[in-house]
Amino acid sequence: MTSLLRREFLLRALAACGTVAYASAGPRGAEAAGAVPGAARSISAGYFGDQVDAVRVIGEAHLRQLGVEAGDASIRSAARTTLAMIERARDQPRAIRALEQAVRQDFERGRTVQVEGWILSKTEADLCALSLLEDDLSR
Amino acid sequence: MYDRGRAAQMQIDARTLEQGTTIEADVCIAGAGAAGMTIALDLLGSGLSVVLLESGGPARDDQNDALSEGRMTGIDTWDLRRMRIRALGGTTGHWNGWCRPLMRQDFEQHDHIPYSGWPLKYADVVPWFRKACRTLEIGEFQWDADERARATGKRLLPVSDIIEQRYYQFSPPTRFASKYGPVLAQASDVRVLTFANVVDVRLDDSRRRVDGFLCRTLTGTTFRVHAGRYVLALGGVENARVLLASRSQQREGVANGHDVVGRYFMEHPHYYRAIGGVHPSALDLGFYRRGESDWRRPDGSAVQMLGALGLAAEVSRRERLLNFSATFQAPGTAPSTPAPVVEDRLPPAAAQALVTRGRGGYETTLLTVRAEQSPMPDSRITLTAEVDALGMPRVALDWRIAPEDDVQMRRAMVLLARELGAKGLVRLRVPGDATRFVWRQDPGGHHMGATRMGRDPKVSVVDVNCRTHEVQNLYISGASVFTTGGDSNPTLTVVAFAHRLANTLRSERRQERSTG
Structure with a gap:
């Protein structure tokens, strides 16, 4: 995928999410976002060490609890803050570091959700949901 | 195991007493568990003669255990017959040895915990906690x-x-019967009466002092202990039960003028x-x-x-x-x-x-x-119409959270x-x-609060010295005096307060001597 296509995908995805990242996606924002190889689903897989099946179980439970259907648009909408964080990162290692920090801060600041009793960071629950995306790049 | 041979000297089987016997002592302690035995040990050599009453004998038996049966009307806790041991050493016969003191904050008053705040500070108890550590090994x-x-x-x-x-x-855990029973049995100033049950706390005419404990055995022997001071150390449920059941002179029982005895029952x-x-x-x-x-x-x-x-x-x-x-x-x-x-x-x-x-x-x-649980007056022990083999009303335990x-x-x-x-x-x-x-919620078998400590007689039964507000020469020892329960297993705190109460009794004795 060319960088132009990738940038286009990201802008469209963020537009669908309605995030502030879209509003700030001027030339600099777009350039930064465009540096992300692949997108949310693959970042999620990278973050969790490819334990996709396990992570999907959590993602499904999280969405079920939110009353959100497991479609790409609704997942992106539900996880828009986390998605925006991924998009802001310049590459996958940076994205993962940012996510690690966000998870820690979530716990410290009480931004937790409860999924089937488990106390999880909002960010990691979102990441699990993002692993359910059918396709990262087709929108 | 408890050495019956060595312990024979000052241990008396109450079933062998003559009907109507009166036994005199300076201090009568009812209950030979962790609290009662600790107090008796600390009074050795004090110049005070002590009678220590135990409902059971050297070993647990079904007939005695059946006296502890009661009804659960609140949260279902373990059955009382299984939890309590009516034998020398009391419940130390089966405890697992978990020790931690109540913590500094547990003694404090907290707005979000109703009825919290002991009438003393953690620091006041620390010397007795230290001593309790040695007692519990x-x-x-x-x-x-x-x-x-x-x-x-x-x-x-x-x-x-x-x-x-x-x-x-x-703790190893310390089995009080085998560890300390022989010491008491050999002591010249302590008499241990086994198979002796307090069935009535008799008051004098003023109703401000205990005149005697009326006691009974399962074989029908009735006798009386007359002492200067009396301590109930029967366990968290039985302390309240005996006070409530002692209604031969007062309908509400003893030390219960404000209807507090039995209330504020807590578990962990x-x-x-x-x-x-x-x-x-x-x-x-x-x-x-x-x-x-x-x-x-x-x-x-x-x-x-x-x-x-x-x-x-x-x-x-x-x-x-x-x-x-x-x-x-x-x-x-x-x-x-x-x-x-x-x-x-x-x-x-x-x-x-x-x-x-x-x-x-x-x-x-x-x-x-x-x-921890909050103390609440409706979590309580009451008496039922059913009686045990001694004619004592059985309890209904309505544990609430x-x-x-x-x-x-x-x-x-x-x-x-x-x-x-x-x-x-x-x-x-x-x-x-x-x-x-x-x-x-599962219980811990920790029965606390039913004769709680406090300054205000309207919401407590004993004062800071474990003396009942209403009856001058009646003291209570055990987890039933806990104002709040914290989360720590109670034995270390129970033994610490028993040491403290023994010190109070010794001090009062010294004071009486110095004032003639």
């Missing part, structure tokens, strides 16, 4: 987890200061299989597994210890939470209670992905949480989960939601 009265971790070469979990690291020490809710967790296999939980401490007893055996997690006192105060301590269940140990109350729809294998993220193995764990307690405890668990999550140590599963709690 544990290590020093030292509860700094950092220091203990350094001394044992174990590592504490790297949590922030919102978490307070704690630990239990374990134990949550065994509700809080699950996953953590990386590499996580070092050595401090939190029961193992040897650096302390050694005179016989060379090591005092065992077990690390636990609670919330810092300041956090509990700020967040308006009850006290609790959480321990990690040892791997491979069988659950001690029935199936989980929450169906585990999200398997640990899913949650493990969050903590290991594909790097290394994981382990599942369960936390056992021992919690305020709904707010459950919500508080759940919030406390979420705070713990957040801290462990922030440090990437453990992910916790906490059942319930913010308004509904689905933990199953």
Whole structure:
């Protein structure tokens, strides 16, 4: 995928999410976002060490609890803050570091959700949901 | 085992007494468990003659145990017959040796805990806690987890200061009958009467002093003990039962002018299989597994210890939470209670992905949480119309927990989960939601509060010296005097307060002598 296509995908995805990242996606924002190889689903897989099946179980439970259907648009909408964080990162290692920090801060600041009793960071629950995306790049 | 031969000297089987006998003493202690035996031991050599009454004999038997039967009308706790032991040594005959003192904050008054606040401070009790450590054969009265971790070469979990690291020490456990029974039996100033049950606390004409304990055996012998001072040390339920049942002169019983006896009954809710967790296999939980401490007893055996997690006192105060301590269940140990109350729809294998993220193995764990409950007047012991073989009314135990307690405890668990999550140590599963709690509360067999300590006779039965507000020469010893229960197993605190009460009795004796 060319960088132009990738940038286009990201802008469209963020537009669908309605995030502030879209509003700030001027030339600099777009350039930064465009540096992300692949997108949310693959970042999620990278973050969790490819334990996709396990992570999907959590993602499904999280969405079920939110009353959100497991479609790409609704997942992106539900996880828009986390998605925006991924998009802001310049590459996958940076994205993962940012996510690690966000998870820690979530716990410290009480931004937790409860999924089937488990106390999880909002960010990691979102990441699990993002692993359910059918396709990262087709929108 | 209790050596009956050695112990024969001053031990009298009350069934052999002549009908109508009166026994005289300076101090009469009813109950030869941890509290009663501790007081009797401390009074040795004081110049006070002591009579120690025990409902049972050297060993447990069904006939005596049946006297403890009662009805559960509230939360179903373990049956009283099984929990209590009517024999020399009392419940120390089957306790597991868990020791931790009530904590500094447990003695304080808290706005969010109704009826909290002891009439004395933690510091007032510390000398007696130190003595109790020796009585219970544990290590020093030292509860700094950092220091203990350094001394044992174990590592504490790297949590922030919102978490307070704690630990239990374990008594061998001390069986009072075998450890201290022979000492009392050989003492010239203590008479131990076995198979002797107090069935009525008789007051003098003023109703302000006890005139005698009316006692009965299961074989029908009735006798009386007349003493200068009387101590009830019968256990957390029986102390209240005897006061309530002593209504031959007053309809409300003894020391119960304000209808407080039996109320404010507390337990330690134990949550065994509700809080699950996953953590990386590499996580070092050595401090939190029961193992040897650096302390050694005179016989060379090591005092065992077990690390636990609670919330810092300041956090509990700020967040308006009850006290609790959480321990990690040892791997491979069988659950001690029935199936989980929450169906585990999200398997640990899913949650493990969050903590290991594909790097290394994981382990599942369960936390056992021992919690405080708020005192509440409606959680209470009352008498039923049914009587036991001695003609004593049996009790109805209506153990209750305020709904707010459950919500508080759940919030406390979420705070713990957040801290462990922030440090990437453990992910916790906490059942319930913010308004509904689905933990199953198991009891600890810790019967507290039914003759509680306080300054105000309208909400307490005994004063700061464990003396009843209404009856000048009647004292109570045991967990029934606890104003609040904290989360610590009560035996160490019970023994500490028994030492303190013995000191009070000795002081009063000295004072009487000096004033002629």
